[in-house]
Amino acid sequence: VKKLKVYLLLSLSAAILYACSKRQAAVPETEEIKFVTPANFPGAVYKFEDNPLTQKGFELGRKLFYDPRLSADKSVSCGSCHQQFAGFAQLDHAVSHGVNNCLGKRNAPVIFNLAWQKEFFWDGGAKNLEIVPINAITDACEMGTNLTVIVDFLNATAPYPELFKNAFGTATINSQQLLRALTLFVAPMVSANSKYDLVMRNQKGQTFTSDESAGYQLFKEKCANCHTEPLFTDLSYKNNGLDLLSKDEGRKIITGLRTDQGKFKVPTLRNIALSAPYMHDGRFNTLLKVLDHYTSGVQQHENLDPKLAGGIQLTSAQKQQLITFLNTLTDDEFIKNTAFSEQ
């Protein structure tokens, strides 16, 4: 009888072990990824409350992000104008280059640290991260299609139905799942491991060189008002005197206010060395040209930010020091993170 008990116990534990290993094998199916707020960052705006961050959702979002078949002529994916090596901006393109070789009106913005933003685009017109892709999807000069066409394509094209089912648990794909999957890919794009971050967090024994340090002091005196740390933007809309009269009305298109005419969102400076060209219309192709604008090119637009009224005073040596500091905002770990690359 004793022997039988032991045998039963053994078989029971074997069954438990079997069940456990089975469950473990099933874990990656719905494995949740933890979204970690960097130590030197504030709390994120996007909370993943209705859209839990899972590995399956993230991978599906990545596949959609890099799939050019979603565009009207199957030539343009999200990744076409948002290239990882350029901080997910589009290198060497003043304005984005969409379907049928059509050129857009504005410079493709970088994609990272979006979970900290409430408003998107140069004019802040999109007010929730999940709905941002619709604009690029429907713009005649970007992807030139619409949500219905894409949803129909996905429902009819293997392996998408299965991938959506694994990620969201439903048999039919709808536009909400498409947009949420894309969000699950872009929201976890966090760039917070540049040399600057390591110095700030006293990690890996990193310190600024004397030029970087001098550049950082200059930055804090002359730039940080708008390009506020740690996101390197205060997320406000400013006119920085590019033109006396703005062809692009900028923020006014959204608010209708004359006082917003020619204002654009203050862009982040993270990965700025990689994301040329600069400004909402990509008019400057080097950081030196940007700094030259601030020292000697500022136009007295009626909505010019008052702090820029007299330009920014910088010697050429100081400009070089600033650029040296801006280079410390390049985050190689993010730029080379294969989790965000086309597979």
Add this chain to the structure above:
Amino acid sequence: MALKNTFMLIFAAIAISFTSCKKEKITEIDEKGNFVIEFDNVVNDVSLVLDSKDYVNASGETFKVSAFKYYVSNISLTKSDGSVYKVPECYILVDAAKASTLLNELKDVPVGDYTSISFIIGVDKERNLAGAQTGALDPAQGMFWTWNSGYIFVKMEGTSPQSTAADKSLTFHIGGIVDPNNTIRTFSTDFTTGNPLRIRTDKKPQLHFKVNVASLFTGKENISFANLNLTMGGANSVRIADNYVNGLFKLDHIHN
């Protein structure tokens, strides 16, 4: 002995089932019923016919209608004692081109006699700012602005010889949630004293609304297509919303 026990068990079971019945009776105070809202699209006194028929606005200008769509949301019903029932998660998109959208059944409303109804013409601010939605609020419905994100609450498209647009078109896309260009408007109407909306478990009363396209162009001010033939949010959309706030919907009758 065994027989006695069996009887005891049966009695106990009957007793339990009786008490559970009683319990259900108590909860029957929460009886619910359904009702239907019918939207009957018109231009003043005549039915709306898309594309072909000519109408005249308050400024005497002729026009045709090619599209007429609008949101009705956040419906609430009030009883004579002042208690309010808010229909949960209620977003209706009416499209004059889709007959199936004209009849809308609302379910599980607590029984009782309701004396008035109110609803938002459009979509509440919170839902405009929320992320990707489904159903009536799916951005694929063509009632969502992507460049200045938010819902188009009322969409009227057509043509008029008086329009100064190149193709004589009329484009009235009304939306916007931020002051001073907020176009969220609430409509409410009382039911006739003798004929409240009677929600019962075994009936399906119908509210029949006439929805008047012409109300966009008169009310607070008469709109001339020679001066205004295109608006997609902004100050001119506010003018249209202020026009239709009281005139777009008119309760025609209730079938109890």
